[in-house]
Amino acid sequence: MKVVNVGLTRAPYDVVIGNDLLDRCGEFLRAETGAQKCALVSDTNVYDLYGERVSRSLEKEGFDVLEVVIPAGETSKQMACVSEVCEAMVRGGLDRSSTLVALGGGVVGDLAGFVAAIYYRGIPFMQVPTTVVAQVDSSVGGKTGVNAQLGKNLIGSFHQPLVVVADPQALKTLPEREFNEGFAEVIKHAAIRAPDMLDALDDLEPLIVRNVEIKADIVAQDEYETLDLRALLNFGHTIGHGIEAAAGYGRYLHGEAISLGLVAATRLSVEKAGLPSQDAQKIFSALRRYNLPMALPPDIATADILAALQKDKKFAGRTIRFVLLRALGDAFVSDNVHESDILRAIEDLRSNGLH
């Protein structure tokens, strides 16, 4: 078991990483709160696999557990579902002294975290991530929220968890495609902060620890993304989010769309920021290793991607701020990426070969 602390000034918290910790969720939560009632929010897939184990662990510590299970998938990540979870909690008698556990992948964590942020104007909560992307990225850092019809994550709050419990064993039940997609965020972390990680992708527990350390370090320094630091975590995400939206939610998994975004942002880094092409090749090889998509099919229109991307929150006013790499591990926010560059990068994604 390893513990990484997210060193926020106001409310630092631990990310606990280790095998079989799912059975100890109750202990970790009880150490942080005297709450009596607890909502366990999960989705249909994850609840079937791990819901009872986590529920039992919470009950063992005296929590009165209300289980709220939402349909699995990105389509749950919307305001109507937030509203339904809140109403279920009101009916279940949870109040401002209650707490919440988010058990699942990125969708559950983002949605349930947002519910915790706004229920009675905010109740404390725990993240129990069960996918690669949630364990290495989205469960840490306090960004919570849902999608608007025209753009991802446009509605939400900053709300940090009390504690995060990541059990690598939970990743064993992921279908291959869902397992692989998580590596897009791992490769992103490697690209912006830790190039040597590209040679150490196999051993899961230390890999999760390493990724959480990278994320925790950045979040502790720039909790609300007011500096240019936290923005570096958006490497690959501007074009990635545009593709994800233009393709229609459900076609690409989040990490698959981010893979395409990483390819585009890496090429732009070569063109505009002097990233050595052997560094770019290392990123491409890693993506390829996890069978992540690297070419854009013709039926996803460039105009749709651009339109979706313009709704994206990485744009402030009319200025396009875009994360580039000078070298592996050396990322920065550039003001020198224009709409025409992005257009060309999207078109370049259509050629299957990598130049």
Added chain:
Amino acid sequence: MKVVNVGLTRAPYDVVIGNDLLDRCGEFLRAETGAQKCALVSDTNVYDLYGERVSRSLEKEGFDVLEVVIPAGETSKQMACVSEVCEAMVRGGLDRSSTLVALGGGVVGDLAGFVAAIYYRGIPFMQVPTTVVAQVDSSVGGKTGVNAQLGKNLIGSFHQPLVVVADPQALKTLPEREFNEGFAEVIKHAAIRAPDMLDALDDLEPLIVRNVEIKADIVAQDEYETLDLRALLNFGHTIGHGIEAAAGYGRYLHGEAISLGLVAATRLSVEKAGLPSQDAQKIFSALRRYNLPMALPPDIATADILAALQKDKKFAGRTIRFVLLRALGDAFVSDNVHESDILRAIEDLRSNGLH
């Protein structure tokens, strides 16, 4: 024109009070933000009266204004409406660099403030309250949110405005009943903090200033209601909210339900905290003067009121915390009010005569 500062440590802001300030909203907002796009959120009633004036004033200062008009009334104060306003703003191209103006009464202020709290994880906003209750109370202090099906204000955020502009002239167009209901909160402020205000209810502008000063002072000391101080503002609200919900939203105006809650809490103060009965009579006289309801009709069931009240956020766990008065101006949070006391207080409300 008078300015009251809400002296929060992190982000203090001004409440500007004066006649004809509706035409100067743009100036006050421009002094606080360089934003280009601005959502003007109002309801059908208020927009018809003042929407264009405020819009013009914003445009004069270079804001690109997106008008979003919601149906007037408490039924708009729900998540579905929050979602619709957010989607309209996404379609209108507003992003994290945009701002928002809430023009209207308590419903618009609470709802639009909540939209500002969660849009792109929070954008800055201005309150332009146009009812008595909004000017003397709800526009100041940063509580934003909407109702759940089973309880008022259960979903929301703390999100302080950049500036509040209150124009007493706007109150001239209020129907008498809507004007009167606002005095429930004025009488509450007088009861907990400023008994002499009960003898100076006529002159609107200084009255608003005085009420904002009381609210600002309390909020500045206890922004997140973590001490027992801000909780004092709930005097009359526990039973009032229960009655409002049990009666069905729309039957009582908010202030009318609070009037009934004030009568009950005042009587409980006489019984349990030694409030002199002549002090109680002063509160009753003031409520009577504004034609506010003081007796509960037989068709609103006590069981429904109790059920609604148990969903209310003034209850923490199983402990009932209830605001009482020892004397006019001397309020405190009591742990000595039991369910049986509340039951009796509700039953006592059914007798028209005041004892």
